[in-house]
Structure formats: structure tokens, C-alpha cells
Amino acid sequence: MGFTKRASFSTYYQKDKKLEQVLGVRDFLALGVGTIISTSIFTLPGIVAAEYAGPAVVFSFLLAAIVAGLVAFAYAEMSTVMPFAGSAYSWISVLFGEGFGWIAGWALLAEYFIAVAFVGSGFSATFQNLLGQLNFHMPAALASPFGTKGGIVDLISLLVIAVSSFVVWRGASDAGRVGQILVVLKVAAILVFIFVGLTVIKAHNYVPFIPAHNPKTGFGGVSGILSGVSMIFLAYIGFDSIAANSAEAKNPKRTMPIGILGSLLIAVVLFSAVTLVLVGMHPYSSYAGNAAPVSWALEKAGFGTLSVVVSVVADAGMFVALLGMVLAGSRLLYAFGRDGMLPAKVGNLDKRGLPSNGLLVLTVVAIVIGAFFPFAFLAQLISAGTLVAFIFVSLGMFALRPREGKDLPDASYKMPFYPILPALGAIGSVIVFEMLDPAAKLGAFIWFILGIIVYTLYGSKHGKIKKQ
Template sequence: MFGPRKSLDSVTKHAEGHALAKTLSWPHLIALGVGAIVGTGIYTLTGVGAERAGPAVILAFAIAGAVCACAALAYAELATMIPAAGSAYTFSYAALGEKVAWVVGWSLVLEYSLACSTVAVGWSGYLVGWLTAAGIHFPPELLAGPHAGGIINLPAVFVALGVMGMLVAGTRESATLNIILVIIKLVALGVFVAFALPAFDGSNLEPFMPYGFGSTEVGGEKRGVMAAAAIVFFAFYGFDAVATSAEEAKRPGRDLTIGIIGSMLVCTIIYMLVAIAAVGALPYQQLGNSAEPLALVLRSLGQPVAGHLIALAAVIALPSVILVMMYGQSRIFFVMARDGLLPRSLAKVSPRTGAPTRITLITGIVIAAVAGFFRLDEIAELANAGTLLAFIAVGACLMVLRRRAPDAPRLFRCPAPYVVGTLAILGCIYLLFSLPSATILRFLAWNAIGLAVYFAYGWRHSEVKRQALPA
């Protein structure tokens, strides 16, 4: 019903010229995770979340983090058990079958490509704010897409293409640069908390839940804690990008566990501190209307220099998120092509760098185009839908493989796997249906297109099916 499954033995065996080079160790993987997680979500979606939930955006961050923690535990077990590129797509292929794997992979394409585009748009907002504060002005038509009365968001396009160039240069070089960018981001957020937390005013938290807990329609917009959780959820994922690097990890058993769980712990602590400091220092109504809420808080507190530096740090360091997400996107495409579900010619790696150059170029151009013409909030919501489906699949894979392959080596064992897997699935389903109806319809349309592509090409060229045919 769900198509053929890959055997656990075959998942890590690849033809010459189609295997990725092992170049990453655990510091690179933690930085990949933190680099992906700490980005537009905390720098810009803090304001979007405050608009939807009021001060209870703090609670929205906690709920989204709890759901992601369950998914992270499942990812850690599966990534160390199946150390191959492809993350949730590869896990689903081994546990649930080819058709489910295709839907998950197609959804991951949506997740990573739109996440990259969202961050590029957020980066553009910080760049424009920083340049304007410095007295530098550009034509507004080149700073926003058609939805905002412009022609194209040129800064977003440029940053996407620049990151693409870095990835083409090689995985290890990109990952090392990412470590530097991550350090800049963490220092900047530490500076923000140090300035904003002393200005905490309890009256800014009243009323704490102006739109209630559940996700409800208010004035044509989804409001409430769960509506905010469904959007700030974007701020947490990124640890799954670590799982896409499994094939390139030098010691996957140790390195992947540290990378996935370590990055989630670090980022959850950071997010709670930043959210409390931001909402406590400034009324949520002001935060909700800003494309650069953290810099706005500092400027409102009479710290223009610190606000300027925070915005500059975002401009310098947010490209690390684009780098990690584009990296993850290219690996998903690469593995789908290697499996024959997309043209296998795309699954070639560079003899010099051991990275999939061709697929990276295609990925970067598509991401730049989306970033140039679409709105940040709509992109983020649609990216979240793809991620939530992938997390649901990973929760199911965890439980299916515990039952189907109980004795398979597991270098990290998720505690209470059936409880964790069930909580991940139920939490993600709830968040998925907390998204706007239009987003869910777009997501269904995207997967309808994906299934058409699969039946037109993928199922006839599947490498697993080909190998199963009698000689």
C-alpha cells in the first residue's frame, strides 16, 4: 500500500560518485543545529508571535519547544540508527515505505526552501533598518516584493545567492564559517538580554492572554497562544537539519546525538530568556508591528548603540540560518535523486569537495526567487506545515522501527519511545491545524503536485524497485 521499503542494511550503501564525504565532527553539528534554530524565529518572529498571542508569546515558545523536544529525541535515535543523509525522508523510506517517504521528502523540500526564503526576507528587514538608521537609503521598490508595493526584495535575493556560493565551495568550509556566525549571534542575544531584562515591567504582561489559549479567528486572522505557537514553531526547528548531515558525520553515533539534543537545549534556554526580556520591556502591540523587534526594544530603552549593534549582528549572522537550511534542502534533493525518485543526474558529487554542487545551484536559485517576491509570514506558515508533517512521520518511524527492528543497533535510545512518539505526533497535528486555513489548503495543493510528480516520474524510476526486479 505504501510502496517498497528500504532495508536498514541498504540505506548506508551507495554507488561510487554518489556518496557524501565524511567531513563533520560534533562541534560542526552543534553549530549547524544552533545556526539553524537561532535565526529569524527569535530575531523577527518574536514580533509576529506577540501580535497573535500578546505577552503569552512566552507560553507559545514553551509549547513549541516542548513539541520540538519530543521530535528531537526521536530524531536522535533514528539518525544514529540510520546514519544516512535525508533525515525524515530516509527514516520514512526504511520504516513506512516509498510513497510515504516521497510525501515526507516533498514536504521537507517545502520546509527547507521556504525556511531559507523566510530568513532571507527577515535578514533584508534588519539590513534595511540598519542602513536607514545609518542614513543610507535605497529605492523602496527594490526592498520589497509586489505584495508590499515593491518590485523585488533585492537584498533577500543577494543573500540567498551568496550563501549558495559558500555551499558550493564545500561543506566543511561552510560549516566552519557557520561556527563563527553562530558565536556572533549568541553574543548579540546575550547583549540584548543584559540590556532588556533590567527594564522588565510586569504591567506589560497584562492581560497575559488577550486572545485566549486556543487558535481562533479574530478579524480574519488566527489569534491565541496556539496560533502563535504554530508560527513561532518555526523558531525551533533546525535540529532536523543536523540529521540530514548524518552521512557526512565522522562519528555519527556520538556526534549526531550531541548535535541534535545539544542544539535544542541551548536554544530553548536562549529563546525563553529573550522572549521574557522582550515582552517585559515593551508592550506587545509595539513589538507586533516591527520587522526588527529586538533592535526596536533596545532603541525604545534609550540604547540606540546597542540596538544598532543587535541589528548589525543580525545582518552578519542570520545568513548562517540560510546556510544550514539550504544545506539541508540540497541533501534532501540529493538523496531523492540518488534513490531515482528525481533524475539521478542531480545526485552527482563534486570530486573536489565531495558536495552535491549541481543540486545546490538549483536549490539556491529557487530559494532566491521565492525570497524576492513573497511575504515573510505566509512563507513561514507554509514552511511550518512541511516541518510538522515531517515531525509526525519521524514520531511514527520511531515507534514502527522499535516494533519491527527491536534488536537493531541504537547508539542513542529515546526514553519512553511510545510516549515520546505519540506526544510528538499529537502535538504536531494540533499545531498543524492551528495554522490558517489558507496555509493548510496551500500545503495540500503542494502535496497534490508532489504526488503527480511521483506518479509521472518517481515510481517508474525508483532505484529500490529496480534492484528488486529479477535479473
């Protein structure tokens, strides 16, 4: 059966050699850090503190990081053995078969479509907040998605997604260079916020550090911390975008582990520091419903000019995240077309050796989603697809290790404490998935039903894996 027919390592390797190998360690660190530290760091700490965990929101970030870190070890090893476009989709196709690979890839496709739209919407919200500080306001019809606050289309979201796609269209190396510059600015702004915020911290804002649990609202206690994990988890999905571009790495056996694990480590440190400073500056309850807590906290503390600067840099950071997500999503669509799971034109490379058709498909779909669907709706859906892929990759380690050095290359990086860590990664991902909002799980279920239909009607009949 095509569903369990495993893909050929050599065929993938030869096909993806047509892609330019231009990305180095700095490019991957920039794209990884830029993708992870994007919309989430400027929005989620205050909201989760106010609605779920209080000052203990830092524990929510750390628990989410532990689960993501367990999976990141597996990603790092797999990407050195199989430096293919499409990351989890291609890996699972080699390890378990065409159908399983399609399910993992279809889950990731949802992540990229929604994540690009989500970050585009976040960019628009922050940019409009900045314009408001300068006494300029967008017309209602062009300021919000259809049916939201009198809006017809979110014009800024539409434009920023289109511009990011244009930068990626120029080539992965251009996107990498732009990412490096903007990530340096963003990290610098975050460090400035941390050091400035430390000067106005009030110790009583940390008391009690873990507020008592309220059964009626779900706020506080251990359950509040755990509820925060499911909302925060989307902050750590960015390292998958590094793996998705591994076919364009100059030296994947070195660059991939450093890029994946390095960017995650940097993100954890910055997330934790920003969170602790934020809840120390003002009472956590004051951040309720605040979509721009970092800028707000600075303004209320008397640093108005710095607040404006941070808003500008926040948007720059979100643009880097868009570059990473657009790069990764277009490469996944290319992989689908490469294998015949979607029409072959999606997998065609242009004269420069770039998957422009996949990029066009991603751009159009993301623009429609980001310009016409509300930010809050997108936020509920973004983690589900990623977690499914994380489960597959964690379990895939049990199929990968026995084949290394035999029909697959030896790994230049080995996941430690095998088989314990991959098992914990899979279990942790399942637990976080179970903690997602019911609407997010329903959305994921509908998306997978659609994926099964697409596979049955098209992919199973046109897939090239079974012909190898």
C-alpha cells in the same frame, strides 16, 4: 508495489559513504543553533505577544518547544541508526516504503525551499532597516518582491541566498566553520540584549501575565497562547537540518544526538529569556506590526548604538541559518536523485564528493521564491511541510524499534519512554498542524497534490528502490 517497497539499508549506507564525513559536534551545534535561532528570535516574540498572547507568549514558545522536543528525541535515535542524507525521506523509505518516503521528503522539500527564501527575505528586511538607520535607502524596484511596495525584485535576498550557497558549495566543513564563528557572535549579542534589557524592565508590563480572552479578535487567554504556538512553531524546525547532514558526520552515533537535542535545548533557553525580557521592557501592545522588536526595544530604551550592533548580528545569525538550510535542502535533493525519484543528475556528486547539482537546483528555486514572493506569504507556509515530516518520523519509531539489532543496526541513543513519547509527538504535531492558518493548510494541500503527480509520472517509474 513500488509505493510500499522498502529501501535497502546497506545500499543507502554504501552510496552515502561517498560523501565526506567532516562534521563534528561543534559543527552540528553551530548549524543547529544557527538555524533555529535565526529570523524567529528577532521577529516573532514581539509580534505574537501583541497579536495573540501578551506576556504569556513565553508559554507559546514553551508549548511549541515541547512538541518539537518530543519529535527531536525520535530524530536523535533514527539518525544514529540510519545516518543517511535526506533525513526523514530516507528513514521513512527504509521503514515504510518508497511512496511514504516520497511524501515525507516532498513535505521537507517544501520546508527547505520556503525556509531558505523566508530567511533570505528576513535578512533583507533587517539589512534594509539597518541601512535606513544610516540614511541609505534601496531603490523601490530593488527593495521588495514583485508587486510589493513598488518592487520588482528583492535584490538583497537574491544576493544573500547566492552567497550562502557559494559557501556551502565550497564544502560542508567550510560552512561549519563559518557557522561556528557567526553563532558565537549571535549568542553573545542575544546575551548582551538579555542583560541590558533586564536593567530597564518594568514589572507592570507583566500585568496581567495572561490577558483576558477577546472572542472577537482571538487575543488573550488560553486560546491566544495556543494560537501563538502555530505561528511560533517554525522557530524550532532547524534541528531537521542537522539530521539531513548526518551522512557527513564524523561519528554520527555520538554527534547526532548531541547536535539535535543540544541545539534544541540551547534554543529553548534563549527564546524564553529573550521573550520575557522583551515584554518586560515595553508594553506588549507596542510591538504590534513590528518586524524588528529586539532592535526597536533597545533603541526606545536609549541604547541606540547597541540597537545597530544587534541588527548587524541578527543578519549574521540569519546567514548561519541560511547555511544550515541550504546544506540540508541540497542533501535532500541529492537523496531524491540518488534514488531516481528525481532525475539522476540531481543526485550526482562532483569530483570533490559534493552534491553540487542538488545545491544548484535549491539555490535557483529559493532565489526565485525569496526574491519575488512577500515575506508574510512565506511565513504562512513554512511550518506545514515540517509538521507532516514530524508526524511520519514519530510514527516511524514504531517500525524502527522492532528492527533494531536485526536487519538494522542497534541505536547508540534510545528515545526515552517508548512508546508513549513517539505517540505524543505524532499527536502534538497533528494538533499544531490543525492550528495553522487556513491559507497555510491550503498551500500544503496543493503542494502535496503536485507531489503525487510528480511521483506518479516520474518517481514511480524511475525509482531505484523497487529495483534493489
